Amino acid sequence: MMKTFKGIALLLVMVAVVSLVFAVGWQTPSSELAVSYAKEGSNSNSSKSHRVQTGDSVTSDVLTGNQAQHEDKVPAEMRAQLADIANAYTQNARYPDYAKPLNSNDWQFLHPQALVPRKAALANVPNFSATVILDRYIIDRSVEQAVQVQLSAESGFDNSVSVTGINVWLQQNAKRSPVMALAGSGQVFSGVLPVASLRAVPQGETAVMAQLIFSHGEKATVNAMVKLYEPEARLVRLGDTQVDGADLLIPVYFEVNKAGSYLVAANLFSADGTEPVSHLSAEMTLSPDNKSGLLKVHAATLRAKQAAGPYLLKDFDITRLPDSAGELTTYGSSKIISFAVRGFPLDSYSNEPYNDPAAQQKLEFLQKLATAK
Amino acid sequence: MNNKKNICQMTAIAAAMIVTAFAPSTATAQIAGHNVILVHGFIITDLVQPPTASEILSRRKMSTYWQDRAEGYLNWSGAERLEGGIARMVFEQAKGYAQQGLCNNGCVLVTHSTGDLVARYFMQNQANWMRNAGLKPLNIIATIDYAGAGGGTDLADVAVAASNSEYVPAPMKWAAGMMLGANLDVMDYKDLGVVIDLQTSVARSHAMAPNSVPRLRVSGNGGDLTEAGMGQVRTITKTIIRGADDTVVPAHSSCGASVPNPILSCSTKLDYNGKRTSVYGPKGLLNNHFPVLMAANYDHFNITKDENHGLVTYVLNDFVAGFKVDFQTYTKTVTRNWWEVWKDVGTWQYVKGSDSKSLTSLIYETLNY
Numbered sequence: 001m002m003k004t005f006k007g008i009a010l011l012l013v014m015v016a017v018v019s020l021v022f023a024v025g026w027q028t029p030s031s032e033l034a035v036s037y038a039k040e041g042s043n044s045n046s047s048k049s050h051r052v053q054t055g056d057s058v059t060s061d062v063l064t065g066n067q068a069q070h071e072d073k074v075p076a077e078m079r080a081q082l083a084d085i086a087n088a089y090t091q092n093a094r095y096p097d098y099a100k101p102l103n104s105n106d107w108q109f110l111h112p113q114a115l116v117p118r119k120a121a122l123a124n125v126p127n128f129s130a131t132v133i134l135d136r137y138i139i140d141r142s143v144e145q146a147v148q149v150q151l152s153a154e155s156g157f158d159n160s161v162s163v164t165g166i167n168v169w170l171q172q173n174a175k176r177s178p179v180m181a182l183a184g185s186g187q188v189f190s191g192v193l194p195v196a197s198l199r200a201v202p203q204g205e206t207a208v209m210a211q212l213i214f215s216h217g218e219k220a221t222v223n224a225m226v227k228l229y230e231p232e233a234r235l236v237r238l239g240d241t242q243v244d245g246a247d248l249l250i251p252v253y254f255e256v257n258k259a260g261s262y263l264v265a266a267n268l269f270s271a272d273g274t275e276p277v278s279h280l281s282a283e284m285t286l287s288p289d290n291k292s293g294l295l296k297v298h299a300a301t302l303r304a305k306q307a308a309g310p311y312l313l314k315d316f317d318i319t320r321l322p323d324s325a326g327e328l329t330t331y332g333s334s335k336i337i338s339f340a341v342r343g344f345p346l347d348s349y350s351n352e353p354y355n356d357p358a359a360q361q362k363l364e365f366l367q368k369l370a371t372a373k
Numbered sequence: 374m375n376n377k378k379n380i381c382q383m384t385a386i387a388a389a390m391i392v393t394a395f396a397p398s399t400a401t402a403q404i405a406g407h408n409v410i411l412v413h414g415f416i417i418t419d420l421v422q423p424p425t426a427s428e429i430l431s432r433r434k435m436s437t438y439w440q441d442r443a444e445g446y447l448n449w450s451g452a453e454r455l456e457g458g459i460a461r462m463v464f465e466q467a468k469g470y471a472q473q474g475l476c477n478n479g480c481v482l483v484t485h486s487t488g489d490l491v492a493r494y495f496m497q498n499q500a501n502w503m504r505n506a507g508l509k510p511l512n513i514i515a516t517i518d519y520a521g522a523g524g525g526t527d528l529a530d531v532a533v534a535a536s537n538s539e540y541v542p543a544p545m546k547w548a549a550g551m552m553l554g555a556n557l558d559v560m561d562y563k564d565l566g567v568v569i570d571l572q573t574s575v576a577r578s579h580a581m582a583p584n585s586v587p588r589l590r591v592s593g594n595g596g597d598l599t600e601a602g603m604g605q606v607r608t609i610t611k612t613i614i615r616g617a618d619d620t621v622v623p624a625h626s627s628c629g630a631s632v633p634n635p636i637l638s639c640s641t642k643l644d645y646n647g648k649r650t651s652v653y654g655p656k657g658l659l660n661n662h663f664p665v666l667m668a669a670n671y672d673h674f675n676i677t678k679d680e681n682h683g684l685v686t687y688v689l690n691d692f693v694a695g696f697k698v699d700f701q702t703y704t705k706t707v708t709r710n711w712w713e714v715w716k717d718v719g720t721w722q723y724v725k726g727s728d729s730k731s732l733t734s735l736i737y738e739t740l741n742y
Contacts, residue, residue, distance in 0.1 A: 075724050075725040075726065075735075075739070077687055077722070077724060077725070078687060078724060078735075078739045081665065081687045081688070082665075082739075085587070085589070085663045085665070088663065089587050089661065089663075092660070092661060093585065097582070097583045097584055097585060100583050100660065103657070105631060105632075105656045105657030106631055106657055107631045107632040107657060108577065108581055108631045108632075108659060112581075113578050114574065114577065114578075115574050116525070116573040116574045116577065116633050118527070118530045118534065118573070120534060120540075120541070121541075121542050121545065122540050122542070123539070123540045123541060123542045123543060124540060137574035137575065137578050138578055171537070173563075205569070207537045207562075209537070209538075220540040221538045221539075221540055222534070222538065222540065223534060223537045223538055225533060225537075225569075225572060225574065225575070227575075227578075261501055263582060265582065279583070281582050281583065321497075321498060321501055322456065322460070322498060322501075322502075323501065323502075323505060324502055324505060325460040325461045325463070325464035325465075325498070325502050326456070326457055326458070326460050326461040326464075327456070328456050328457075329456060356585060358585045359585040361479055361512075361514055362479075362514045362515060362585060362586065362587055365405060365407070365479070365514050365515055365587075366515070366587060368405055369405060369739070369740055
């Protein structure tokens with residue numbers, strides 16, 4: 001009995017202490033902001049976001065609402081951040097859009113037209129998922145394509161069950177390509193979609209369907225969307241490179257099926273293909289009578305990367321731009337995966353910096369924001 | 374057949390534009406002396422009830438706060454595809470602004486959600502289209518992108534997968550459908566309109582060439598999970614979307630990250646709630662994409678409104694090596710005694726005034742000094 005009383009008394013004391021601690025926290029005189037944090041903390045919200053805790057003791061560097069009112073209309077930290085952005089924009093504008101410096105974290109340039117794989121859960125096989133993987137989302141159907149299905153069992157999955165086979169086909173509306181069995185076992189199955197299969201469905205958005213057959217008799221399908229095309233233009237060779245003022249000029253030659261305005265992009269690397277140098281892009285008007293264009297690299301980019309060459313040009317991304325709104329983008333390809341490109345000593349180029357008049361007004365806008373009071 | 378459909382559509386757009394041109398404008402302000410054009414996000418009713426041309430043109434879907442500060446609109450229908458009806462509709466409106474000279478001094482586009490993708494596609498192609506139409510391109514000097522979906526969303530991936538396969542788990546199908554206004558049990562792939570363009574691979578294949586327009590990104594990570602009905606939907610969509618999200622769009626998209634990874638912040642040094650800490654953030658950003666503000670408690674739909682939903686933090690990114698800003702003055706540091714085990718200790722940074730003002734008014738007041 002005595003022990004029970006002692007236990008209750010101890011519990012009451014602990015509750016009192018905790019209440020006191022919270023009360024002190026709530027009454028922290030340091031700021032109005034501290035109160036607002038406490039209010040925020042009372043909401044139940046995103047499960048992924050972290051929360052500011054209630055009852056915080058706050059050090060003296062907190063800005064109060066009153067302080068905020070007495071200062072400039074634009075918070076100083078926002079000004080500083082906008083100055084940071086203006087500075088970053090200035091640095092980037094030193095290099096032309098046609099030849100931006102390329103870095104290993106420029107994923108979107110290094111993986112043009114990429115297929116972003118989706119790990120798909122299955123309704124009829126719990127705790128199991130499958131991912132259909134192809135090299136690109138936009139696929140030249142005149143070239144065979146590797147396809148892979150990766151399997152993943154999560155905790156709770158019945159490990160006595162396994163996938164015994166995977167069939168793959170292309171599907172677009174009611175049209176289907178012939179079914180092809182992938183080779184493999186365990187967690188990875190793979191195969192190659194032949195050109196005949198790729199051409200068995202019309203050009204355009206197509207589902208790559210993968211049917212999984214399980215050892216316990218269940219079947220399930222997962223899919224990845226791709227876009228099939230026949231090239232409207234094919235890059236066949238490069239011409240001799242030359243220096244023109246501050247630019248390295250790289251002539252490019254095509255076979256052209258359909259005239260139009262083409263956006264030709266590619267990545268320039270060191271000759272061994274390991275060091276990224278520049279992402280090149282150029283708009284070219286191509287036709288059966290005009291089959292060539294120029295890619296350019298500005299010396300500002302080459303100097304920033306300390307890359308005098310020789311180089312390797314690869315990762316081609318060729319699109320025919322729509323002439324009018326509503327027209328579909330179509331695509332081109334390169335007959336060869338990569339081309340060697342001759343380089344020149346960096347002092348062969350003139351020294352004028354790149355100047356983009358289109359960037360000037362935008363920079364002034366950002367700078368004005370950064371200096372606003 | 375397609376040409377006939379296009380001609381009919383263009384005629385309807387032209388007729389509707391004549392009516393809209395005489396509609397009164399209530400705009401009262403610009404941003405730093407530049408006219409503002411609004412590009413709204415995906416409208417949830419579009420898939421089941423596709424709007425007419427005149428309904429699209431008269432749309433005022435961005436928050437009233439921005440409507441009061443806009444001089445133009447680039448409206449579109451979610452029932453259409455980006456490269457089809459959306460491009461035609463947006464370009465028709467843009468031609469009108471080009472003829473009026475609305476952007477001769479430079480315009481700022483304010484986009485929400487899918488409006489980010491629509492704006493990017495328009496900006497890459499408008500020079501060709503305007504030239505072919507005998508007009509000067511609109512001079513866009515910057516964009517402000519709220520909850521930008523230009524990098525795609527897992528919800529669209531699930532919606533398209535569900536239209537192609539009966540093996541997508543029912544809760545995922547239901548939640549994605551609820552957010553996109555589509556019954557994915559009965560809807561066919563071809564009826565998904567712009568949702569098809571919002572698949573991660575598809576969105577990131579559209580108009581990715583570098584250009585000189587700075588894109589200022591605003592990203593949220595909130596979503597009330599307790600609200601009756603929609604709370605359940607949001608709980609599931611937050612599971613479907615990899616990484617941080619605002620219930621519809623993942624952080625990799627709204628931040629403008631170069632890789633569609635499941636990042637947890639727009640910065641590697643700062644959490645959405647403003648806490649300075651090491652976070653799984655983007656290793657690189659898309660060309661000229663600059664995350665400006667993050668907020669832990671704003672969601673996809675309230676982020677453009679003039680409503681306060683908690684504190685807002687500014688993004689630390691070290692855009693340029695060697696350029697450092699001392700933010701120390703604007704931080705909040707929490708310490709704890711040994712027995713205060715429930716406290717989250719550390720340093721937080723916030724934008725002053727975000728305890729009472731809306732994120733949108735903070736942006737506007739900052740930019741329109």
